[in-house]
Amino acid sequence: MIITSVIADNFRKYAHLQLDNLPNQGLIALIGGNESGKSTIGDAIQFGLFGRTDQVPAEDAAKLIHWGANKASVALRLQHRGHEYRLIRSIDSDGNVAATLFSTEEEVTLADTPESVERQLKALFGYYYEAFSKAFYWGQQSSSAKDGDSDNLRAIAGLKEHANISAQLEREQQERVQTLKELQARRQHTANAVDTLHIDETQLPHFTTISADLQDRQQQLTLLGQRLDKESLAYPNNLETFQRVDNRSRQIGRWTLMTLLVFLVALVVGLFLMFTPEWGNKLLSGVASSTLDFIGRSAIRLASVTALSGAVLLVYGWYVEMRHLRPLHNQARHLRKAFEESYQACTQPLNRVLPTDSTDYLVGKHVEWPEASTTHPDMASIPAWTQQASQYKAKALYVHSAADTLNVGLANRNKEMAEYVDWLNADIHTAEQQLAHKAQLQALVTQQEDALEYEHRQQIVTATALDLLKRDASHSIARFNQLVKTRCPELLQRFTQAHYKSLEITPEFSLKLLSEEKGDFLDFNEISTGTQRQVALAMRIALANALADATKTDKQMLFLDEPFAFFDPERTNNTLQSLTETSKGVISQIWLTAQTKPEGVKLAQEIHCAQGNTTLKV
Numbered sequence: 001m002i003i004t005s006v007i008a009d010n011f012r013k014y015a016h017l018q019l020d021n022l023p024n025q026g027l028i029a030l031i032g033g034n035e036s037g038k039s040t041i042g043d044a045i046q047f048g049l050f051g052r053t054d055q056v057p058a059e060d061a062a063k064l065i066h067w068g069a070n071k072a073s074v075a076l077r078l079q080h081r082g083h084e085y086r087l088i089r090s091i092d093s094d095g096n097v098a099a100t101l102f103s104t105e106e107e108v109t110l111a112d113t114p115e116s117v118e119r120q121l122k123a124l125f126g127y128y129y130e131a132f133s134k135a136f137y138w139g140q141q142s143s144s145a146k147d148g149d150s151d152n153l154r155a156i157a158g159l160k161e162h163a164n165i166s167a168q169l170e171r172e173q174q175e176r177v178q179t180l181k182e183l184q185a186r187r188q189h190t191a192n193a194v195d196t197l198h199i200d201e202t203q204l205p206h207f208t209t210i211s212a213d214l215q216d217r218q219q220q221l222t223l224l225g226q227r228l229d230k231e232s233l234a235y236p237n238n239l240e241t242f243q244r245v246d247n248r249s250r251q252i253g254r255w256t257l258m259t260l261l262v263f264l265v266a267l268v269v270g271l272f273l274m275f276t277p278e279w280g281n282k283l284l285s286g287v288a289s290s291t292l293d294f295i296g297r298s299a300i301r302l303a304s305v306t307a308l309s310g311a312v313l314l315v316y317g318w319y320v321e322m323r324h325l326r327p328l329h330n331q332a333r334h335l336r337k338a339f340e341e342s343y344q345a346c347t348q349p350l351n352r353v354l355p356t357d358s359t360d361y362l363v364g365k366h367v368e369w370p371e372a373s374t375t376h377p378d379m380a381s382i383p384a385w386t387q388q389a390s391q392y393k394a395k396a397l398y399v400h401s402a403a404d405t406l407n408v409g410l411a412n413r414n415k416e417m418a419e420y421v422d423w424l425n426a427d428i429h430t431a432e433q434q435l436a437h438k439a440q441l442q443a444l445v446t447q448q449e450d451a452l453e454y455e456h457r458q459q460i461v462t463a464t465a466l467d468l469l470k471r472d473a474s475h476s477i478a479r480f481n482q483l484v485k486t487r488c489p490e491l492l493q494r495f496t497q498a499h500y501k502s503l504e505i506t507p508e509f510s511l512k513l514l515s516e517e518k519g520d521f522l523d524f525n526e527i528s529t530g531t532q533r534q535v536a537l538a539m540r541i542a543l544a545n546a547l548a549d550a551t552k553t554d555k556q557m558l559f560l561d562e563p564f565a566f567f568d569p570e571r572t573n574n575t576l577q578s579l580t581e582t583s584k585g586v587i588s589q590i591w592l593t594a595q596t597k598p599e600g601v602k603l604a605q606e607i608h609c610a611q612g613n614t615t616l617k618v
Contacts, residue, residue, distance in 0.1 A: 001125055002555050002589050004084075005077035008044045010069035013037045015614040017044060019607065024079060024555060025588040026604025027579060031597050036609040037616065038593040042559050045591075046137065048074035048089050049121070050129040051097055051114060054139040062095045066614070077104075080124055081554055085110075087117070126551030135547040138540055138560040166469050173462050180455050187448040194441045197434065204431040206357065211424050213358045218417045221345060225410045228342050231335040232403035235389065236396040238331050243392070245324040252317040259310035263303050270299030328392070336390035339402060343382050346373045346409030350416060365423055373412040378405045491538040494578045496531060503535060529566045534575060537563055541582055548586045557589040564594060576601040 002024040008017040014037060022028060030038040043053040043064065052058040065072040073090035086102040099117040101110045111120040122128050133139075272279065273296030277289065284292060349369040351359045372379065382402045388394035389402075481504050489502055502514040504521070511524035513535065524532065541558070548556040560579075564572045576598050583590050583604075597606060607618050 001553060002079040002557050003045060003076055004079055005075070006041065006044055006048070007075040008048075009073050010066035011044050011047070011072045011074055012040045012064055012066060013614060014040060014044075014616060015066055015069075016617070017041070017615075018617040020618065023589070023604040026583050026590070027576070027598075027601070028589065028591045029598060029603050029606045030591065030593045030609060031595075031606055032593075032609030033595060033611055036611045037613075038609050039561055041607075041609075042137070042561050042591070042593070044074050045076065045559060046129075046133075048076040048087055050118075050132065051089060051091075051099065052129065054133060054137065058097075059095075061091050061097065062093055065091065065093060079555070081552075085124075087121075089114075089117075125553070127547065131547060135540070135544045136556065136558050138537070138558075138563055166466060166473075169462050169466050169469070173459065173466070176455055176459050176462065180452065180459070183448060183452050183455060187445060187452060190441055190445050190448060194438060194445065197438050197441075199434050199438050201435065204428065204435060207361075207424060207428045207431060210355075210358045210361050211421065211428060213355050214417055214421050214424060217350075217354060218414060218421065221410050221414050221417065224338065224342055224345060225407055227334075227338045228403055228406055228410070231331070231338045232399050234331065235335060235399045238328055239392050239396055241324070242328045242332075245320060245328065246392075249317060249320050249325060252313055252320060256310055256313040256317060259306050259313060263306040263310055266299045266303035266306060270296045270301075270303055272296070273299065332390045332392060335399075336386055339382065339386040339389070339406065342406040342410060343379075343386070345413055346379070346406060347371070350413070361424070362420060365420075367420070370416075373409040373416070374405065376405045376408060378402065379409070382406065488539060488542045491542050491578075491582075492535065494581065495534045495538040495575060497574055499531070500527075500535065503539065530568065530571050533563070533566060534571065537575065541587060544587050545585070553586065555588045556586055557591065558587050559591040561593050563592055572598070573600050 004020075004022050004024065006017065006019040006022070008014055011017065013035075017037075017040075019041070030041055032038050043056075046053045047061065047064060050058075052061060053064065056063055071090060071092045073088065075086065075088045078085045078087060084104045086104050087099070088102075089097070089099040091097045097114050099114045100112045101117045101120050102108070103110055111117040118128065127135075273292050277292065345353075349371055351362070351369045354362075378401050381398075382405065385394050385398045385402045389399050492500055492503060499517065500513045500515055504512050504514075506512060512521040513524060513527065514520075515522050524535070527535070537560070544556065544558055564575065567575065577600075579590055579592070580601055597603075605618075607616075609616060
């Protein structure tokens with residue numbers, strides 16, 4: 001890929017930049033002092049191709065806009081494999097990017113969005129920004145970076161990332177070991193805290209059962225008081241009804257008895273006169289036989305009538321008994337039962353009616369069991385009044401007094417139960433808090449165990465990653481050394497005037513050079529800074545050639561920003577001669593920036609960048 005034209009508007013230093021008819025072979029020198037805009041031209045090429053630069057990532061590309069403008073654009077003309085293309089890319093102050101790729105020969109648009117342009121360039125060139133920046137673009141190195149060229153060379157070899165990642169993973173592994181120790185200590189501390197709680201987990205269900213018993217007893221007392229009120233309030237009406245119905249029943253009884261006596265007398269007389277007439281004649285000698293027969297028959301008829309009347313009275317008496325008296329007697333029994341149960345509840349201590357578990361719990365609370373729940377004087381009369389009320393012989397006033405007294409006693413018993421329930425609820429709340437605290441600690445233990453397991457797994461993963469990195473680094477070292485053996489010796493000797501013949505990288509990521517003079521390998525950092533940059537430059541060109549061959553590129557450009565930093569004049573001249581020779585191959589278009597015009601070498605084109613000028617047109 002060769003660049004034949006660069007046009008930029010409002011890009012960094014330049015309000016307008018126009019470089020046309022650029023040569024496709026030889027050295028293109030960008031000459032000027034510091035801040036003259038030489039590096040800006042390299043940035044324009046990078047932005048036009050890839051939407052970013054060596055120093056500014058794609059997401060911050062709006063920083064490349066010329067001061068005071070709201071939009072920057074770069075247009076490039078490219079030659080690649082005998083075809084010509086035009087690439088235009090722009091960005092506004094809001095970070096909106098537009099890109100279009102044209103085929104100038106076919107006059108068609110190949111891509112018109114940044115994404116489609118990226119895919120099309122990858123398809124055309126066979127690489128994108130990362131490969132371009134490592135093979136075809138030499139960014140200016142800071143003179144204060146002692147190991148800049150060494151790091152750069154490792155990056156070219158594909159080993160800088162290995163070294164960085166390996167160092168990072170090893171740091172993480174050390175931190176993880178410390179984290180595991182801390183997690184184990186915290187987990188042990190939490191487990192010890194759980195063990196020291198000594199919580200009886202059966203206590204809460206036991207308390208819950210006792211609470212249910214006490215609340216059930218409370219409900220029984222409440223229902224008993226409601227029954228007592230209901231039965232006692234109904235007693236006056238029942239008493240009045242009973243007295244009226246009882247009188248009626250007694251009258252019916254008397255009439256039934258009288259009817260029975262008449263029936264018996266009439267039946268005996270009638271049967272005597274009808275079946276023993278001779279005895280009737282003897283007893284009643286003055287009465288005619290016909291008269292005696294009439295009297296006997298009349299007596300039989302009277303007996304029949306009285307029998308029928310007696311039967312009616314019996315049925316009516318049964319009706320009164322079943323329909324009126326029996327319900328009243330049932331209500332009286334209900335009243336008696338309510339009175340007796342209430343009296344028992346008021347006079348019997350609670351420890352005699354509660355379950356054993358409940359009484360044991362209350363005994364543990366040192367409860368005093370009052371014998372009676374009230375000292376009202378009417379309590380002594382309640383059994384007698386209850387007996388009388390069950391027979392409707394007690395006055396309504398006595399029943400009401402008894403009910404009031406019993407209600408007071410039941411209310412007192414309820415207060416006792418409420419106090420016991422409050423104690424129990426407080427214990428239940430305490431037990432629940434203890435169990436909740438224990439559950440929280442156990443959950444924390446589980447969480448800490450999960451964290452320990454996770455850290456253990458991460459430790460294994462990191463160890464595996466380190467092992468894989470070492471293996472991959474070994475392969476990368478082998479590939480790098482193969483590249484060195486096949487491509488670098490000629491370039492290395494040419495750039496270093498045959499002082500160094502070969503370069504290798506060790507499994508420990510250190511770089512070594514074979515010295516012709518010493519007949520041995522030297523560490524990369526043992527040679528001078530200028531020679532380091534010469535070696536790195538030779539390696540860069542070797543890599544550029546390798547990538548160009550791999551992507552089947554016939555002609556390729558190379559941009560070198562300040563390649564002669566730290567070079568003495570002799571080394572600069574030798575390097576320029578070597579670059580001239582290099583431009584006769586696949587890497588045919590070589591851009592380079594310099595403070596002054598290189599002497600003793602033929603340039604394909606020289607472009608002077610003046611400080612303070614915002615316009616450059618060539």
